[in-house]
């Protein structure tokens with residue numbers, strides 16, 4: 023594999039990426055790069071400027087909500103966007119060998135994985151398989167963090183008394199940090215200004231990806247994590 027340098031700055035990648043979301047929100051999607059010509063052009067190459075690591079949720083169809091097409095996004099998704107070795111490797115591959123200038127971590131409101139993590143943090147957790155329990159485990163510290171902020175009477179979280187979307191935002195920030203901690207290749211690219219990482223929480227009703235956390239050379243107005 024040959025190392026590839028980015029074709030655009032992280033800011034340029036973000037501006038193009040978020041413009042697609044604005045088109046989707048406004049109902050004026052242009053469905054670019056989805057024709058036969060594009061398919062042919064990509065047969066022997068790909069050069070996505072953006073890599074996306076998001077929740078598997080069926081309502082987060084990435085090419086639709088960011089109005090882009092074939093060859094535009096390098097994507098890895100799993101339930102609750104939980105960092106694993108395969109995820110880190112996928113993001114490293116995009117950054118190092120495809121010239122990707124931006125990683126977007128995509129959370130969303132009403133996330134089933136976050137709700138399940140809250141349930142697993144409760145007094146009487148529902149039975150889940152071992153693989154689900156292991157996958158949810160990295161979300162539990164975010165549940166605990168928010169629960170203990172306001173509740174001291176019990177260590178067990180109660181679904182009705184905790185803001186699940188706020189847990190999701192804490193987990194989003196933790197996911198961005200974990201990618202950086204797990205990967206020198208990713209951290210080094212950020213360090214030399216070649217890569218930006220933005221953590222967004224997608225609002226299902228509005229169709230908007232709201233940025234809450236960012237690292238790298240990016241001028242983005244961030245919503246408060248709260």
Ligand SMILES: [Zn+2]
Pocket residue numbers: 077078079101102130132133134135136
């Ligand atoms: Zn989800």
